[in-house]
Structure formats: C-alpha cells, structure tokens
Amino acid sequence: MTRIANLRVLDIRAPTSRGLHGSDAVHGDPDYSAAYVILETDAAHAGHGITFTIGRGTEVVCAAVEALAFHVVGRDVAEITSDFGAFHRRLTNDSQLRWLGPEKGVIHLATAAIVNALWDLWAKSAGKPVWKLVCDLEPEELAAAVDWRYLTDALTREEAIEMLRAKAPGRSAREAEMRRDGYPAYITSAGWLGYPEEQVRRLCREARAAGWTRFKTKVGIDPASDARRCAVMREEIGDGCDLMADANQVWDVPQAIAWMKHLEPYGLRWIEEPTSPDDVVGHAAIRRAVGPIGVATGEHCANKVLFKQLLQMQAIDYCQVDACRLGGLNEVLAVLLLAARYDVPVCPHAGGLGLCEYVQHISMIDYVAVSGSLDGRCTEFADHLHEHFVHPARVRDGRYVVPEAPGYSIEMHPESLEALAFPNGSEWRRA
C-alpha cells in the first residue's frame, strides 16, 4: 500500500519569449510554463506531473490544482488505479468544481497534472515506463481506465475491448520494431513565426543533416508572407520531404478556405488549427473544401466529447491529441480508441515544456496496443528545454527513441525547478 501523503504544486516558467521561440499567429510571446505537481508518498517514489501553459495565468492553474488536491491526498495509489475510470469520473465531476468546466479549460488542465502524476507514480512503482505499463494491461484493464460517459454513441467499453483484443497478437513484435527503429516524428522548431528567414533556412539545413524528413511551419500573418515562408521551407527541404502548416486558430471558416488557395503550390500535407478549436462544423466544412490538403487539430480540443464529434463529422484527417489539454492519460486513451474506431491517425501535439517527454509514451501506446498502425502517423518534436528533464525525450534520424526509464519521463531536475520557479527562481531574478 502506497499512501499519497501530500501534494505540492509549483509555478514553473521559462523565459522563452526573449528568443521568440514558440511564436505563432496568436501566441506572439509564449513563456513556456507548467503547473508542476509532486505527489509525495510514504513509499520510495514520488509521482511527478505537469500541465503545460505559456506564461501568465499559470498561477490560476496552480490554484485549481490546490482545489482538486483533496481528491488524492490521503488516498492509496492502488485503490485509485484499480478503478481508475471511476476515480477519473469523481475528479472531473466533483459536484461543485465541475461548474468551472465541466471538463475544459483551467480545471481540466489542473486535472491533467494530477492524473499524469498518478500514472508516473504507478509506473515508477511497477518499474516500467508508462507506455509499457499501459501496453502490458489486459484489454479489460485498459478499458477500465476510461470514463465511458458521453462516448457510447460512438464507442462502447465492450467494443473497445474487442478492438484491443484484436491487436494483442502483434504487440510484442511492434514493441521490438519500435525499440529498433524509433517512432516517426516531425520537427516544428525550425519554423516559428518570429524567426527571421535566414534563421529558418539554417535550422532547416541543420535538421535535414540530422535526418529529419518532416517539417512544420507557422502561417496566418498575410497570404504573401505565408507563401514566402512556405516557399523558403520547401526550397530548403526539397520535394521529397513532408511540409505541414499551422495557423493556430487565426481564421474564420470562409477565410481559411480562401487562404489555403494561396498555399496550394507548396504541397502541404496538412493545415493545422485553421479556425476555432471548438468549431467541429467549421473544420468539417474546411476539410471538404481544401482537399487534398488534410485538416489537423487537437492541441486545444477541450475534451473527449469534442474529439468524438470531430471524428463523427469526418472533420479531421489527423487527430492531434494533447497530453494535458485533456484530463490526463485516461482521457487520452479514450481518444486513441475513438480515433482507431474511426480510422483517423493520431499525431500528438508536442513542443512547449515537457510535451515531447509525454507524447512519446502516447504514440508508443497507440502503435503497440491500440491502432497497430504507423500509416499517416508522425509525432511532433520541438527542440527546446529538454535539458531540464531527468529523462529527456531523445530523437535519432527524425524518430523518437523509445523511453525506457520507469515513469512518465516528466520529472525535472531539482536545479531546474529552482531556477524556473516563478517569480523568485534564479532565472527570473536575473531578468
């Protein structure tokens, strides 16, 4: 029995806006940040979990974590994980706190930090990385981690168990393949909107030399400069590589459709977040209009009910699940199952602070246990801030190297937690 003795939450921020890292059409000056949760126990391990934010307001998410803490402090870890779906329902349906969402925004970001810390703790106790812990679960156990409420018109628990069972025979072969080859990735950090052209060219060349074959650029300023940006990237990476574009929610629906005409010459694989992340109907209309360019979204998709509808309405070609926009891994598992049910590839959102560390586990789970496919899949990578993690994400030849350390790879060095503590850490005192 491992009892959660205490929950600590830290406001952690990196001053990334100084270099315009992460800049896009609507987030001009992100300071990559996190509400960082530590679940202290009476056993050997502590559980670490973060939710990613971009600066101001991280203190609000920390306040929401404090409000939810009473649901875990004093509880036994195995009691929670043995009926994890029911626990998830209790956490997201607290009779008073649910008014603040339900299951969206600040309260759901806070839920993710706590829930992911529980998975980290469970995996450390089991001596396995999170992906391996999940892939070793029986289909019934994995399905029991999901709160099935609101999903049954698209997928029931029983159907999910059948799907998982059908994929079970190939699991160990796929595991071995991943350990040998790694998981396919694409790189975003060459194409931030705030970077001057020469910096973009240099970063593209360096990335090509390092084995990258899939690239993403930011768009959404004006058609001429967007076209220029795509042309520069295409020139540097050549026709044999994939190029994706990300508009970060900047357009109305008719505007997105018109704008994409200007970008047709650059052979884009997808346009990401062309409009409001809440607009299922709008994404479906855009998708019908801009093919063969695919439509991708998900990093701001508030919960599994939104993903369910994006899939039901055939509104997306790529499902960009986020590790902490949803209420932690339990809800991510629900979305992996829904996407497999609708045969839509999952290409997780990453970058920021810790998201690459998280999503390598999610993509492993998707391939080994859920979809069993790499068709159309590639996982985002951005080369920022990995030095702060005890077990940082690693890439080789444009692919994620399978993480092997026990846990969810999200624990940061104590020195980093000190340096990035806001507003009194050494990094901020220096500024």
Next chain:
Amino acid sequence: MTRIANLRVLDIRAPTSRGLHGSDAVHGDPDYSAAYVILETDAAHAGHGITFTIGRGTEVVCAAVEALAFHVVGRDVAEITSDFGAFHRRLTNDSQLRWLGPEKGVIHLATAAIVNALWDLWAKSAGKPVWKLVCDLEPEELAAAVDWRYLTDALTREEAIEMLRAKAPGRSAREAEMRRDGYPAYITSAGWLGYPEEQVRRLCREARAAGWTRFKTKVGIDPASDARRCAVMREEIGDGCDLMADANQVWDVPQAIAWMKHLEPYGLRWIEEPTSPDDVVGHAAIRRAVGPIGVATGEHCANKVLFKQLLQMQAIDYCQVDACRLGGLNEVLAVLLLAARYDVPVCPHAGGLGLCEYVQHISMIDYVAVSGSLDGRCTEFADHLHEHFVHPARVRDGRYVVPEAPGYSIEMHPESLEALAFPNGSEWRRA
C-alpha cells in the same frame, strides 16, 4: 473621462446546500456563489459585475479575474466602450492567458465578471438600465460591441446590422408593452431534486396561486422516480400549464433517447441538458428522436462558437444563453443575433445568485431590439437570494417586471458582501 482606478474581486458564497436548494442530478450540494468584481473609478459610479459559481473553486475564478485585471485598470471607460468588440477580443485573446481557454471555463467566467461590470458602469454613467442602454444604440453601435471572429460563416456584422435595422420601427411599442405586461417567465424553484414530494406539492400550489403558469422539474435519477416527479408536478399544475424537465447533463445520447420514452405521458415542453453540454452532434440526434418534446441547452455552453454550431446543426429548440458562462454581455449579444438569424427562441438560464437580475435585461434586449418576438420565449426564475441585491429582480403574475434602475441590477448590499464573504463572513463564521 472616467478612469478605472482599481479592480477589487471578492469571493462570495451562500450556504444554499444546507437546504438542498438548487440540487439536481449532478450538482447535489450547490452553495450559490460568485466571483464579485468592483471597478472603482475616479468618478461617481463604481461598476459591479459577478460571475456565478456553486461553491468550491470560486477562489480559482477570483485568481483568474486578478490575472485579467491589468487589461482594465488605468483605462478610460469610454475608450473601452467606444470600440467594445475590439476590447473584448483583446481580453479574450491575451497572448498568454488565452492558453487557459481559449474562451471557455474559468478564464471565460472571469472575463464575464469584468465585462459585465463594465456594462454596469457604462449604464450607470448613462443613467439607464443596461437593457435600455443597449436598445437605444444604433444598429452599427450594437454590432460594434460584438467580436465577430469565428461567426462569419453563420452571420456577418453587415447581416446583423440589417436584422437590427428591420426591427427598429417597433422598438418603442415593444418597450411600452413590456413596461405594461412584463416579460414571460417560468419557475424552477418548486422542483429541485432534493426537495421531498410534499414540499414540491406545496410550492407548486403557492406558485399557481401567485400566477405562475410555467414550471420546471429536475429529472435524471431513475425512470420510475422521474416519472413520479413529473406526475406529481402535472397533477398540481394541471394540463393548462407548461411543464419542462431538466436532466443536467446526466445521460449518454442513446440513454437520453430511451429515457424520454418513459416521460412521454407528461406532456413536457422541453428536455433540458439531456447530455454533455459540448455535444452538438448528440443534441441533434436526441432532438431528431424525442420530438414533439423540444431540446433545450445553453447554461454550460462554453462560448458563441458552440452556440453557432447548435444552431447550424438544428440541435436545439430553445437557446438557454447564460449571462456569465459566456464572456459577458458582448458575447450574449452575439448569441441573441445568431439565434434570431436561425429563428430559435432564446429562453435564458437563471437562478443561482444574481442570474435572474442579469437575464431580465437580456430578455428585454432580445424582445425590444433583436428578435422582436415572444413566440416560444420564457425566462427562468428561481426564488432564492434576491434579498441581497440593491435592485432585486421582481416578478408579478409569472412575468419579470421591467428593471428601471440604472446599471445591470447586479450590485449587492454592502452588508450582504460582508456576510457572504468566504471564508470569513458572518454567515460562514456562524456555520
């Protein structure tokens, strides 16, 4: 020139859970609460605004208000209101804070409290109730209060101005009619789920005697007790009165459809929140299946983009806009215009703390300036906590009496703010 010198935010809670007031299928023990904003100025008036919450977590919304405050403190009120739509965009699209939503959950609830306080301040300065201030705006001015982003595939600013212009001729006649007759309402506070049957019977009889002809009950426990509850209400109010039912999001889509078969005998006018408030596709499916019972939703509808889709997908018969779930009156105006465009009646959500005070203005605006119709309209009323307001909502013969005091009717008595302050007010020290 009126400068906003300071923003104060208070955590206000009423211990309503002690009497099971407000109890329903998912909110078993609400303590009606508010993040209460005061905009102090260098002029005669202060602006007051609240966002409604139900207890735990109100402190999180207060933290979000503090995070947004720098957008208003030091600003001139007329500078804000003269281009109110642009200001609303700045507030909801702060380059870092928008990550916490965007435009949903805690950060949007906080936005509402600030924005509604600005309207209160503007109306007090103009010496008019908010509804009258809005109805006296030129169509172009009213449309300029809306941020049109993400709406243009359903309704453009120019189309909205045309709609408003077409309704302008009858405005003063409708105003006079409302001052004479009041605005039609329905009552919820007879049918809370936690009330025993005898209490429900007594409250129904008292409400009938006071002139009420429209009633709502809570459902969603089990088909047998729901049927019993509907039968009791129908017995007391007779066949000539309207009866509505509210499930507060408790069902999955197939379950909602099946459950409503059990409630067919009771002649329900609508079923409210049959499933997840985010499920546009699900509401559309339920609506197709349960007619002639109507489908109503909106109190948890996160923003205008969700309402747009509910209307585009013909998913609702009644649009239950909320005064502070959306980002304040500017966004409510957008939804009134959208609903009029799709010819769906707006029946605002109310009850709680201060919501009746707010929505009487919204319904007046809808009738006088926007839709010009009462067909299918009635506005919620619950008889709790009005004594705390300086200008409380009043009803007569089951209709709201038109508010005439300058402002948004949301200012509370100083003694109430002291008594309900959490956790140190006299009401809580006594508990």
